[in-house]
Amino acid sequence: MKNLKKIIGQIGLMGITMLLFGSCNSTEKEKIIDPANIQVHGTMDAELTSPPMVPAPIGDRSAKKLIVKLEILEMEGEISNGVKYNYWTFGGSVPGSFIRTRVGDEVEFTLSNHPENKLPHNIDLHAVTGPGGGATSSFVAPGHEKTFSFKTLNPGLYVYHCATAPVGMHIANGMYGLILVEPEGGLPKVDKEYYIMQGDFYTKGENGDPGLQPFDMKKAVEEDADYVVFNGKVGALTGDNAITANVGETVRLYIGNGGPNLTSSFHVIGEIFDNVHIEGGSLINKNVQTTLIPAGGAVIVDFKVEVPGTFILVDHAIFRAFNKGALGMLKVSGEENKQLYSGVKQEGIYHPEGGTIQTMPNNTTAKPEVKLNKTLAEKMESGKQIYMKTCFACHQATGEGIANAFPPLAKSDYLNADVKRAIGIVLNGKTGEITVNGKNYNSIMTRQTLTDDEIADVLSYVYNSWGNNKTNVTPAMVTEVRNSK
Amino acid sequence: MKTVFRLTIFLSLFFGTTANCQSKMVSIKGGKYIPLYGRESLQVKISDFYMDVYPVTNDDFLQFVIKNPKWRKSMAKKIFADKNYLVSWKSDTALNSTQSLKAPVTNVSWFVAKEYCECQGKRLPTVDEWEYVAMANENTPDARKLKNYNEFILGWYEKPKTFNNEIGSTFKNYWGVYDLHGLVWEWTSDFNSVLITGESRSDVDKDNNLFCGSAALNATDLMNYAAFMRYAFRGSINANYNIRNLGFRCVKDKKG
Numbered sequence: 001m002k003n004l005k006k007i008i009g010q011i012g013l014m015g016i017t018m019l020l021f022g023s024c025n026s027t028e029k030e031k032i033i034d035p036a037n038i039q040v041h042g043t044m045d046a047e048l049t050s051p052p053m054v055p056a057p058i059g060d061r062s063a064k065k066l067i068v069k070l071e072i073l074e075m076e077g078e079i080s081n082g083v084k085y086n087y088w089t090f091g092g093s094v095p096g097s098f099i100r101t102r103v104g105d106e107v108e109f110t111l112s113n114h115p116e117n118k119l120p121h122n123i124d125l126h127a128v129t130g131p132g133g134g135a136t137s138s139f140v141a142p143g144h145e146k147t148f149s150f151k152t153l154n155p156g157l158y159v160y161h162c163a164t165a166p167v168g169m170h171i172a173n174g175m176y177g178l179i180l181v182e183p184e185g186g187l188p189k190v191d192k193e194y195y196i197m198q199g200d201f202y203t204k205g206e207n208g209d210p211g212l213q214p215f216d217m218k219k220a221v222e223e224d225a226d227y228v229v230f231n232g233k234v235g236a237l238t239g240d241n242a243i244t245a246n247v248g249e250t251v252r253l254y255i256g257n258g259g260p261n262l263t264s265s266f267h268v269i270g271e272i273f274d275n276v277h278i279e280g281g282s283l284i285n286k287n288v289q290t291t292l293i294p295a296g297g298a299v300i301v302d303f304k305v306e307v308p309g310t311f312i313l314v315d316h317a318i319f320r321a322f323n324k325g326a327l328g329m330l331k332v333s334g335e336e337n338k339q340l341y342s343g344v345k346q347e348g349i350y351h352p353e354g355g356t357i358q359t360m361p362n363n364t365t366a367k368p369e370v371k372l373n374k375t376l377a378e379k380m381e382s383g384k385q386i387y388m389k390t391c392f393a394c395h396q397a398t399g400e401g402i403a404n405a406f407p408p409l410a411k412s413d414y415l416n417a418d419v420k421r422a423i424g425i426v427l428n429g430k431t432g433e434i435t436v437n438g439k440n441y442n443s444i445m446t447r448q449t450l451t452d453d454e455i456a457d458v459l460s461y462v463y464n465s466w467g468n469n470k471t472n473v474t475p476a477m478v479t480e481v482r483n484s485k
Numbered sequence: 486m487k488t489v490f491r492l493t494i495f496l497s498l499f500f501g502t503t504a505n506c507q508s509k510m511v512s513i514k515g516g517k518y519i520p521l522y523g524r525e526s527l528q529v530k531i532s533d534f535y536m537d538v539y540p541v542t543n544d545d546f547l548q549f550v551i552k553n554p555k556w557r558k559s560m561a562k563k564i565f566a567d568k569n570y571l572v573s574w575k576s577d578t579a580l581n582s583t584q585s586l587k588a589p590v591t592n593v594s595w596f597v598a599k600e601y602c603e604c605q606g607k608r609l610p611t612v613d614e615w616e617y618v619a620m621a622n623e624n625t626p627d628a629r630k631l632k633n634y635n636e637f638i639l640g641w642y643e644k645p646k647t648f649n650n651e652i653g654s655t656f657k658n659y660w661g662v663y664d665l666h667g668l669v670w671e672w673t674s675d676f677n678s679v680l681i682t683g684e685s686r687s688d689v690d691k692d693n694n695l696f697c698g699s700a701a702l703n704a705t706d707l708m709n710y711a712a713f714m715r716y717a718f719r720g721s722i723n724a725n726y727n728i729r730n731l732g733f734r735c736v737k738d739k740k741g
Contacts, residue, residue: 076645086643115569115729118642118670119714120721141721143569143728165717166710214636214643217710 035153038063038104045069046107048097051231052243054193054254055100058182063104070097070110072140072162072175074117076212079201079227080234080325081385084212087232088162088173090123094232095197095258096160096177101127103155103181111138112145120164125150126296127158127179135163155183157280157298159256168260172202172220174232176258178298183282190302191249197256198264198293198315198326199232200225207324208389223261228320230313230328235388237313237328239397245305247334250274252302259295266291266299267316268330270309273301290316305332307341322393343404376460376472383461386454391462394445399466405443407436410466419463419471423481426455452478508545508605510535510737511661513618518627520616521712529613536610536618537734539589539652539663540671541601543580546590549601551578556597565596569727587651589669589732595724598672598733607735609674612719614736616712619666621659629712638711641667648730672733676719 043065047055073092079085090096101107111123120141124133128150137148162175178195202220203213207227219226230237237243245251257264267290276288277300285291293299305311313328314321321327336343374382388397391409395401399409409415414436415422429447433440450458452475459478463471515531550557550571557577561570572592575581593601595609602608610618622628622637629635637656641647648669655667665671722728 118730120718165713
């Protein structure tokens with residue numbers, strides 16, 4: 001009986017709600033102006049920014065004629081430590097320059113192709129309503145430029161990219177970026193805004209193979225990516241390149257996915273998105289952990305940062321993050337709030353996985369040829385690469401470690417006291433309590449699957465960096481420790 | 486003794502090229518082949534002809550403009566050559582110090598390239614002729630399916646500033662022709678006849694016998710996508726354009 005009353009009550013409520021929404025809709029309809037009829041007042045040059053920066057918000061400015069000039073540059077860059085790649089870029093960066101407009105703007109777009117470029121290019125902006133998204137009108141030979149114009153009709157965050165044949169190759173080489181169309185009056189104000197774009201790269205060599213790596217069409221067709229990265233290269237958003245915010249601020253991220261192939265499962269470790277503009281459009285979802293970004297799509301997320309620390313940005317298809325480069329950092333500074341987050345409570349942990357590739361049975365792939373009698377400089381170089389791939393995530397870029405969790409390698413008394421013990425830890429891993437520079441650590445390090453030569457290089461790099469005792473570790477020393485077990 | 490020998494070689498080469506105003510050509514035996522855009526039914530027939538061994542050099546072109554003042558940088562009509570014509574030259578009859586005389590001439594328009602060849606009793610090659618000779622590697626007349634042949638071409642697409650390399654610095658192909666790949670793009674007489682629109686993706690459904698975009702775009706083998714970039718490049722240019730990475734060479738019909 002009571003239940004019945006409840007149900008009747010609920011139906012009543014629903015009816016009222018529906019009525020409310022109904023009336024709401026009809027009043028809103030009257031307000032809508034066809035964006036095609038928005039008048040423009042005056043002309044201005046668009047501010048263009050390289051990632052991760054974003055131009056100033058449009059605020060309450062009126063619609064204008066907006067002049068955008070974008071230059072195409074084919075240029076060599078570094079995709080990972082010691083690995084070079086020939087990027088094709090819009091504006092000299094991957095992703096290309098961020099373009100910020102408002103609904104009703106008349107964009108006069110000039111695409112110029114640098115004289116020393118080899119190839120013709122064009123641009124397809126998903127924000128354009130028209131054939132090819134502008135591609136038809138912007139096909140431009142090296143040493144020339146093309147101008148076309150369009151009116152922004154739909155608010156949202158849109159991908160732009162090159163659409164010259166072979167289209168996939170132009171995109172795979174980095175020819176994509178984002179154009180934002182803000183609604184009338186702009187998006188709600190936030191404290192920090194950043195521009196991030198994911199892309200997958202296909203190189204002739206495997207991930208980490210040094211030198212200039214050409215594009216590999218076969219791998220691209222098979223969607224077998226060697227690198228999946230944010231902002232064009234491994235480490236574009238880590239260490240000193242991390243994006244930053246202060247406790248209490250609201251951060252908005254404009255995230256695109258250039259592809260060419262892979263869909264991103266974008267996630268920030270230790271944060272929950274307060275608002276997500278799904279697929280970069282007007283529909284807002286709240287309290288989201290991981291949001292999908294299709295290739296050739298984008299998303300706007302915002303969240304308030306409540307506690308300090310380093311928050312890791314990943315493609316949560318997680319091997320891409322830890323093995324192919326799709327990893328960035330947001331560093332938040334400010335006062336701790338123990339009520340929201342208590343800090344570390346350590347416990348013993350079951351033998352877990354590490355960051356590097358685990359040993360697999362029947363691994364028959366030949367290891368690269370080992371160069372004998374390397375100079376210390378050569379070992380330092382190779383050691384640094386191994387360090388950045390294997391050790392960096394916990395021990396950090398300059399060996400400072402992470403307080404209470406991972407001990408420092410810089411000026412480390414524990415390290416400098418006993419080189420054989422250090423070799424043993426890399427070979428066999430380490431669990432349990434140790435004291436380093438007067439502080440206790442009770443954590444775990446997994447055994448690393450590195451060759452003796454690689455261990456010698458990486459340890460020599462560590463010992464000859466950051467104020468350590470300059471021990472030169474040889475492969476023979478490693479072999480000795482390995483065999484003594 | 487060795488030096489004297491070398492000097493003799495050098496001198497004979499020197500006089501050999503300057504005394505003979507006509508640049509060296511080799512004979513190309515004609516045949517049938519299926520170009521990038523073609524199908525089995527669209528075989529192209531090539532007649533026998535001669536082709537320049539090397540692209541036209543800065544030096545060759547300098548002599549040409551000295552003899553033909555109307556094609557000097559300051560005199561050339563803008564409708565025949567836009568403002569990038571010989572843009573890196575110091576003056577009407579002098580190169581810039583960074584430019585090699587033995588490098589291929591670039592920043593030249595189709596009109597001037599055509600006239601240059603005609604002045605020597607030659608002509609520009611057709612796209613089909615050019616592609617026919619260019620599908621050879623060192624040892625075989627059609628190497629298009631070989632991986633390293635394609636990798637070489639694609640490698641060039643990624644190498645900066647090759648336009649200032651000297652002629653003969655790439656490989657000599659089956660026909661005895663150098664530098665078709667790896668130095669600069671080259672003008673052809675009918676460069677614009679293959680219709681590729683600015684919007685490459687819509688070419689897929691173009692009902693066009695001459696250009697079957699779908700065959701190329703659906704291709705997964707390297708052969709088509711390496712060549713596709715040449716067609717895309719040709720489709721992006723106009724006859725009065727002058728481009729840093731675009732030069733030319735001439736061909737001549739075989740009589741009878």
